[in-house]
Each structure stands twice: as C-alpha cells, then as structure tokens.
Amino acid sequence: MPQLDVAGAALTYDDEGPRDAPGVPLVFVHGWTADRHRWDHQVAHFCAGRRVIRLDLRGHGESTGAGVRTVAELADDVLALLDHLEVERCVLVGHSMGGMIAQTIALAHPDRVERLVLVGSIARMAYSRGRALLMAASTLVPFRLFVAANIQRAFAPGHPREQVRAHIRASAAVPREVVMTLYGAMRSFDVLDRAGEIRMPTLIVHGYHDVQLPVRQVLRLAKACPDAVVRILDAGHELPLEKPAELTGALDRFLSGNPDPRHTW
Numbered sequence: 175m176p177q178l179d180v181a182g183a184a185l186t187y188d189d190e191g192p193r194d195a196p197g198v199p200l201v202f203v204h205g206w207t208a209d210r211h212r213w214d215h216q217v218a219h220f221c222a223g224r225r226v227i228r229l230d231l232r233g234h235g236e237s238t239g240a241g242v243r244t245v246a247e248l249a250d251d252v253l254a255l256l257d258h259l260e261v262e263r264c265v266l267v268g269h270s271m272g273g274m275i276a277q278t279i280a281l282a283h284p285d286r287v288e289r290l291v292l293v294g295s296i297a298r299m300a301y302s303r304g305r306a307l308l309m310a311a312s313t314l315v316p317f318r319l320f321v322a323a324n325i326q327r328a329f330a331p332g333h334p335r336e337q338v339r340a341h342i343r344a345s346a347a348v349p350r351e352v353v354m355t356l357y358g359a360m361r362s363f364d365v366l367d368r369a370g371e372i373r374m375p376t377l378i379v380h381g382y383h384d385v386q387l388p389v390r391q392v393l394r395l396a397k398a399c400p401d402a403v404v405r406i407l408d409a410g411h412e413l414p415l416e417k418p419a420e421l422t423g424a425l426d427r428f429l430s431g432n433p434d435p436r437h438t439w
Contacts, residue, residue, distance in 0.1 A: 175236060180254045183232035183239025186210070187255055191221035197429070198263045198288050199225040203252060205270030205294070206356055207321065207345035209235030212269060215418035216425060227264075229255055231272075233352030240351050245271065245363050248356075249278040256286070265429065267291040269414055270387070271356065274363050280372055281365060290376040291425060294411050296387050297395040298366035321346045321353065330383040330410035337415070369398035376402045377428040379421060381409035403428060 177184045188210060191199075200220055202213040210228040217226050231248055232239035242248055252275060256264065266287050268276030273295020280287045315323075325342045345353075376399055380392045389406065396404045405424045409416040 177237075178255055178258050180232075180251050181239075182241060183251065184237060185229050185232060185239075185251060185255060186236035187227065187229035188217070189225070189227050189259060190217060191223070191225040193225055195224045197224055198265060199227055199261050201252070201256065201261070201264045201266050202226070202228040203266070203268040203272035203275050204228075204231065204234070205268075205272045206360060207234070207325070207348045207353055208269070208272075209344070211235070212414045213267075215414065216267070216422050219422045219426070227255070227259065227261065231275075233349055240349060240355075242352075242359075243355060244359050245274045246278055249275045249282070252279060253283070253286075262286065263288050265289045265291065267293065267425065268295060269293040270295055270411065271360055274360065274365075277365055277369075277372070280374065281368055284372075284374065287374055289429070290372065290374055291379070291428065292376065292395075293379045293421065294381060294384060294387060294413050295378075296391045297369050297398070298364045298391070299361050299387075300391055300394075317350050317353075318346050324386075328386050328411040330381065330408075330416060333410070333412075333416060341412075341415070366394060366398060369395055370400060372399050373401060375428075377405065377424065378402050379405045379407060379413060379424055381411055381413055381416070382406050383409060384411040386411040 175186045177186050204210055204212045209230045213228050220226050230237035232242055232251055263286055266276045273292040276290060280290050322342045325345050326338060329338055378396055380389055396402045407417050407420055413421050
C-alpha cells in the first residue's frame with residue numbers, strides 16, 4: 175500500500191478508480207480506533223466510476239505515528255494527503271471522529287469540499303453530569319476493558335457477536351496513547367456554534383439506536399446546518415458495518431442530487 179510521510183507519521187492510503195472520471199473524488203475518513211476498511215462496501219461500489227481515496231489515520235490500521243492531540247491535527251494530515259494527491263476539491267465523507275475531521279476541514283477550507291457527508295457524527299459532545307462522570311471513570315479501568323466496553327455499545331442490539339469481538343480486538347490493537355488521547359480530543363470537540371457556516375450540500379446519516387452519539391445530539395447539528403439532508407437508519411453507531419448497503423444507497427442518491435435539500439426522515 176502507498177504511504178505518505180507527514181509530521182512524523184507514515185499514512186497508509188488507497189487511491190482507486192479512474193482519474194479521468196466525471197465528478198470530484200470521494201474521500202473517506204474513518205473513526206476512532208477503526209481503519210480505512212470501514213469503507214469497503216462504499217469503495218467497492220463507487221470506484222468503478224469515480225476516483226475514491228481513503229486512508230488510515232495516524233496510529234490506526236497500517237499507519238504509524240502518534241503524538242496528535244486534537245481533531246484539527248488529524249484534519250491537517252488529511253489535507254496533507256489531498257495536497258500530495260493533487261486533489262483540490264472533493265466530496266468528504268467522515269464517520270464518527272472522521273466526521274469531526276470532515277467538519278473541521280469544511281469550516282477551515284470550504285473551497286476544497288464540494289459536498290459533505292457526516293455518518294454517525296456530531297458537532298458537539300454533550301453529556302449529562304452523570305454520564306460525564308461515568309465516562310471519566312471508564313478511563314480508569316484496564317485498557318482492554320475500556321476499549322471492549324466502548325466498541326460493544328457502538329453496535330445495535332442483535333449484531334453478530336463474532337463480528338463485535340473481531341472489532342474489539344482490532345480496536346485494542348491501536349496504541350493506547352492514540353486511543354486515549356483521541357478519546358479526550360473527541361470529548362472536547364465543539365464546532366456547533368459554527369455549523370451555520372457549513373454552506374455546501376450536506377448529508378447527515380445517523381443510527382436510530384446510536385447510544386454513543388444519540389440522535390438528539392445530531393439534530394442540533396442538523397438544525398444549525400442550513401443545507402442538510404438527514405437520514406436516520408435502523409442501526410447503532412457503526413453504520414458502515416451494520417448497514418453498509420443502506421449507507422451506500424443514501425450516499426449514491428445524495429451524489430446524484432436526490433433527494434432534494436430538505437430534512438428527511
């Protein structure tokens with residue numbers, strides 16, 4: 175796999191599909207403790223007729239590197255890759271923390287984002303006092319237990335247990351420093367007051383059973399984002415794994431201009 179050296183990290187990426195295809199490239203950004211293969215279904219669908227780019231964020235998957243402290247620094251890595259690949263403008267698709275990265279890029283560099291797709295992501299982490307205390311306490315348990323608890327609850331009830339266990343193992347393989355530092359970065363992420371500045375067409379796809387980032391939180395983003403289309407799927411937080419075909423279909427319709435730019439449910 176090709177790699178790009180950026181600020182002490184070697185970023186592994188895929189750049190697939192015809193370079194001369196109509197439309198700007200699709201760029202997929204995965205979430206916390208995941209890797210670029212979260213997007214396998216979408217990449218397989220779109221790369222036949224469109225340039226498609228995805229990467230492993232630093233410290234994840236086949237990429238190396240640590241030391242990143244903020245979502246904005248991860249956004250800089252993505253921008254460095256786009257510069258390297260000479261991608262001036264794209265459709266940016268982000269899941270969970272990847273959606274936070276995508277929002278950061280869309281706000282800082284709106285000229286580079288033609289359309290924005292946020293999958294299981296929000297603009298501000300918000301907790302009750304009780305849940306905030308519970309989350310803080312969860313960081314004190316053994317690392318593997320911390321990861322297992324967070325990944326387990328990311329899936330809607332009934333998801334095959336062997337798949338959940340496989341993803342727990344993969345997440346636990348991400349270096350502890352990367353996992354815990356970015357956990358804190360997500361908790362402090364907040365661009366909700368700037369969501370109205372996101373003026374490009376935006377698709378928000380969220381799971382009805384998402385307990386990691388509940389639907390009520392994403393509705394705050396949808397209300398503030400003037401050009402958002404909202405799709406709520408019968409899934410938990412891990413939409414690319416739980417409902418890959420439905421997610422791909424929603425993205426396909428969005429890229430083709432259907433449905434029209436209104437909130438839909």
